[in-house]
Amino acid sequence: MLIALFVLAAMDPVYAEIKKQHAQNIERLQQWIALPSIAAENLASEEGATKMMALLKEAGFQRVERVATDGKPGVFATLDAGAKKSLGLYFMYDVKQYDPKEWSSPPLAAAIVDKPGMGKIMIGRGTVNQKGPQAAFLAALLAFKAAGQKLPVNLVLVAEGEEEIGSPHFHQIVKKPEVQQALSKTIGVFMPSAAQALDGEVVVSLGAKGVVELELVASGEKWGRGPQKDVHSGQRARIDSPAFHLVQALATLVNKDGDPAIDGFADAARALTADENAMIESAAKRSSEADAKKTFSVTKWAHDVSWKESLVMLAARPTVNIEGLVGGYTGPGGKTVLPNRAVAKIDLRLVPNMRFDAAVLALRAHLKKRGFGDIEVNVSGGYDPTETKKDAWLVRAQQKTYASYGIEAPFWVRNAGSYPGFVFTNPPLSLPAGHFGLGHGGGAHAPDEYILIESATPKLKGYDDAIRSFADYLVTLAEGS
């Protein structure tokens, strides 16, 4: 208790610096947002890695290295504070694609505008996913530095520029011997985030589903039936249709209700534990079904299930999803062609103990068994599920830090979305991993992505408080175990 009081008192100069550096912190974030790196479009990845390295050097990392991969470059950095404990960090410098036409404020301008009822927000691609929270974390380091204080923990950071395309080469970064060795000495790895929901609530997630992103491609060429170029649709009378071949294959991937029907796909999925069920029970009680239905613009959940059961499904169901369908003529009106090729963009979500590799193998075998072995399965990225035990100090320290702000942050089973935490939580590292950070944002992957800068409501924290939460988290992590 005495120690805790001492620590809090000692933090005052750090807090003061956060306030003092507000303008520079905002400007630093705006400059970062002005440089979008988009792997899917081969846009400015090299520049993004260079910028990431400059930001890390500025924040005090002594060792900052570009890490080449078979794809876009990554970054490995360490900050030795002479502390007893080391903490791992996972950063991404890439952002999602965007169409400026759909935005109310230019996506690279990072303009600060008023959002009635919420406060001042910054609108821009990457504001919340993930440059805003990451820049807030770096601002916390700069505040320690300006206050003349050593960091309470050493840092080991890995960053990639392909998160938004499914991290196809991130394992190459983490598997480098010097990176692996440095990470193995940490108490766990976290990614800065703006964790507050619109109502201010926070959960501490204990993992994330895995994902496989892929394209299924049916073509006359690979099938050996149907045309090898688009032909007039009158020929359909005697020529097979690769598009229908794809449709017939897709129809086998789910059952009548739309649930996964890929042979063996979910065999390894483990059932929810009693602990996990309790987390869901509790979540169902404290959260609003009506709000969720509004957010996701639905009137019914799949299978017409209850609110609690929808949360069970969200946490525990593997999925087969069609992200997109593209084949033949896609313009306005019709065009009488028999297309030679059709593509379905698919994502599969995996729960523990399913595996990325096994899911891909199951899909291929399923298709082959049903006469669709000619359909190309082009996997573009993805990863295993991620799990962290709730007794890990990494996540308990998160709860403790949130509690110091009066926010009760219950554990949540796992995110329905995915991130490549498996490189940390799987053997050989087998580290705890997760997300942390106060503050609020929205519109990830969508137009008008934003992060809250100055809050007009007590339930949501602004950018300075987000920075402060990172400073406090480092102190808390150093304190206990």
Next chain:
Amino acid sequence: MLIALFVLAAMDPVYAEIKKQHAQNIERLQQWIALPSIAAENLASEEGATKMMALLKEAGFQRVERVATDGKPGVFATLDAGAKKSLGLYFMYDVKQYDPKEWSSPPLAAAIVDKPGMGKIMIGRGTVNQKGPQAAFLAALLAFKAAGQKLPVNLVLVAEGEEEIGSPHFHQIVKKPEVQQALSKTIGVFMPSAAQALDGEVVVSLGAKGVVELELVASGEKWGRGPQKDVHSGQRARIDSPAFHLVQALATLVNKDGDPAIDGFADAARALTADENAMIESAAKRSSEADAKKTFSVTKWAHDVSWKESLVMLAARPTVNIEGLVGGYTGPGGKTVLPNRAVAKIDLRLVPNMRFDAAVLALRAHLKKRGFGDIEVNVSGGYDPTETKKDAWLVRAQQKTYASYGIEAPFWVRNAGSYPGFVFTNPPLSLPAGHFGLGHGGGAHAPDEYILIESATPKLKGYDDAIRSFADYLVTLAEGS
């Protein structure tokens, strides 16, 4: 015999004018191609109708009128030559969409280039489908005029600007009392075409399949399940997928082999007659399977049938075809969305005695019965099948004209493609209808569409001979019955 000799001798000045006007005829066609009217893109339909009217006036039509429809305007025109017989003509002034990037020569430039082994061809959208042959017919009229000769038949012409979207309003043009009355006095209706295949062969088709063009649209809104906007694909665990709903509906439209499986769809289809079977037997003997497989870039016909059976299928099978699939994210790579909407562009081909209206009703009932009644069936156009009896003078005169060039042109059951001939062949008009014209072209609906201008091979006729074939056809039609 004396009469025929007289007629042929009298044609010499007309033939001389065709040669003399070669440059103007080419230029007139090039100018027409430079003005693309594309109903699907709402592009220049009014200008296209105006141009069509100007071309008809120039060619000697005394009465030329714009005909308003609920869609794009049509044209009605008559040429009274004081002749005993009247001939109907069906023109279209619209063309198919195109993507200039896919063309070796700009699609509106109508450049004349050398095609090794074939001769000089004109490349451009509409060169063969259908401006080239139509302009050739008009050039024939201009040759009669320049030679100071009256036309051997009177003409009644109807033109539309929506052929490429399935002629949704063409019946409105033909059903106008003055149009109907004028057409009712004709011996039949024909559309100018470039009928020679690559090997120089010509067939006289006795009809065409009917067609229904439509979009099937699955959406969260109409379904009452799934999201009403695109949401993150992590939500797939508890939210239904309109894209899979569409896929499941599509999969019911065909059987395992890709053949139509819509309840009742083909109930009215009549079997081939002995006469029609004989036509197919004969076609199978005189035409090359290897050439056809090369043309359509296939290695196998559906069901692995023989060459003859493939022709039976082409003539006699109703079809269900996917023209295009569009849903969710369609750009490069993937995007983790659960789309709220997916669309399949479909065409159905109909054989006698199937009907457009009945096919649409059957499709709707089929979907409804299987729990897909929420899927929108948006019909954009189409028509009944077309049939003409082989004893009609319109088609026998075609054979006779072709024979005067030493070309044996056997009857063919019907085109596998479709055109709105039913407005002429169905009651109340019940007229013969078909296509006619020497010359050769290719690439209709595709990049590098072309028409042969100067032939380098004796088996294919160039543009001047195409014009001449129209002049001869008019004379032949006037001669006999």
